[in-house]
Amino acid sequence: MFLNLRIQDSTLEKHHHSIKPFLETFEVISLEALKSQDCTRLFKKGFLNIQKTFKWSSLNALNPLNQLAKSPYCYGLIEQIAILSNGVVMPCCMDMQASISFSNLNHTPLKDILKSQKSTAIKTHFLKGEVLELLCKNCSYPLIRYKK
Structure with missing residues (x-):
């Protein structure tokens, strides 16, 4: 079993104040380095994936x-x-x-x-x-x- 956490690329800058301490906790990569990667390993079976920005689903608006x-x-x-x-x-x-x-x-x-x-x-x-x-x-x- 793997744990995959995802964050949209458009929110990296917007929420850097929250993301930076999170990354420091795992001591794996800097926020600056993360921006140039699609994925980084946080621990043995845990990953942080950078996801292209998309619109969240809604029951009201057919796509x-x-x-x-x-x-x-x-x-x-x-x-x-x-x-x-x-x-x-x-x-x-x-x-x-x-x-x-x-x-x-x-x-x-x-x-x-x-x-x-x-x-x-x-x-x-x-x-x-x-x-x-x-x-x-x-x-x-x-x-x-x-x-x-």
């Missing part, structure tokens, strides 16, 4: 540009999941409001959550390049990922 994304549509439930501090499991970190939550680790084992009908359906459709959830249809992250 027609998502038709440019190719299969698989998303890494959610394929290579990653998100777990909120209260134990709620979701397909990815873009769901800040937990609108696509599955269950809570405090009540249900992770293997059961990942085998649930809802999570299996979402994953199966992502593997086909299809989207079930409205939030996913509005997400611009696939566009950023495929611009690399």
Whole structure:
């Protein structure tokens, strides 16, 4: 298991006062050096990734540009999941409001959550390049990922 922390490139300067002490805690890299890299190792299985800036998903605004994304549509439930501090499991970190939550680790084992009908359906459709959830249809992250 790996821990991948992400920060958008456009926020490095804006939040340097918060990021610099964080980096100093891990004693791995300076903020100036971080700006020229895509990723830095914080510890054995922990990384800080610099992500190209994108617009966060919204349930209210459909993103027609998502038709440019190719299969698989998303890494959610394929290579990653998100777990909120209260134990709620979701397909990815873009769901800040937990609108696509599955269950809570405090009540249900992770293997059961990942085998649930809802999570299996979402994953199966992502593997086909299809989207079930409205939030996913509005997400611009696939566009950023495929611009690399």
